[in-house]
Amino acid sequence: MSSRYVIESLTKTHKRETFVCGNDRIDSYFHKSVSQDVKRNYATCFVARDIKTDQVVGFYTLSSSNVPLTEVSDQVKRKLPRYPTIPAALIGWLARDRNFAGQGLGEALLFDAIKTVATAPIGAHAIFADAIDDQAANFYIGFGFTPLLHRPRTLYLPVATVIKLLTVQ
16 A cells, blocks of 8 residues: 555544445444444454545454354364364454545555454464455455355455465565
8 A cells, every 4th residue: 555545543533424435334334333343342443544635545343253163164174273163353344435446445454454463462363354245255355365164255364374474575
């Protein structure tokens, strides 16, 4: 992402009302509910802000999560301890303003979310994403996420994969 934007934690000073990604559920969540999720520690929210205009042009949320071991492929299961669930971080919401489509902002938000999880001082085997539709699922798949067996719009990426990529750079 260019130096035109900065990604930072959501605060009360961010003007959320002008953000429009084009999906009513996402827009409504960001306008009306995200601050309550942050206040209750259900999620953390990070926003991309245009440095020149102060406009919020994108956001993502992270939450702790887990996934039943039965939801992943046998190939993945073989590498994991036999606990009933897999500890994970969840990208619950990720969107960019529709006026900024095609500028790589969605990708930059995803990479920031992944790096935030991979470098956090907490154990998580994988990063999960809940895709709102098939187009969003394909977005995550394009960056190496794999759909769960019984929930194809919930996708995962092992943190170990990310750490390998970060150490190569």
